[in-house]
Amino acid sequence: MQHFDETLPLRVDGLICVSRAGTPLNLHNWRMRVFRSAREAAGVPWATPYTGRHTYISLQIHAGISPVTIAAIAGNSPDVIWKHYAREFERSRTTKHVDLEAAIVAARREVRESRGRTVDA
Secondary structure, X not given: OOOHHHHOOOOOOOOOOEOOOOOEOOHHHHHHHHHHXXXXXXXXXXXXXXXXXXXXXXXXXXXXXXXXXXXXXXXXXXXXXXXHHHHHHHHHHHOOOOOHHHHHHHHHHHHXXXXXXXXXX
């Protein structure tokens, strides 16, 4: 899996996610047009964008990614990451690190199988 920085588009304005017109996303419109249907399709109607952020950060911790790197990706300081995710760092010390790419492939396979679709690697 490529490092996060290598997958970002190179934009002068610093925006990562933009509308089709290249303007900043309107959060309300994005939630109504994109996020709502995605969370329903994923079977997690209670999820919020923050849920995804928390999950992403937790998975990075369990993959053994440096807190400094996680903070940079999340737009926080390492102190903020430590404060809010100390429990995850402790859990990650006592559990096997997660292969994120393999976990994503397995989750996609599980969803496809649960929907009765053929499985592609």
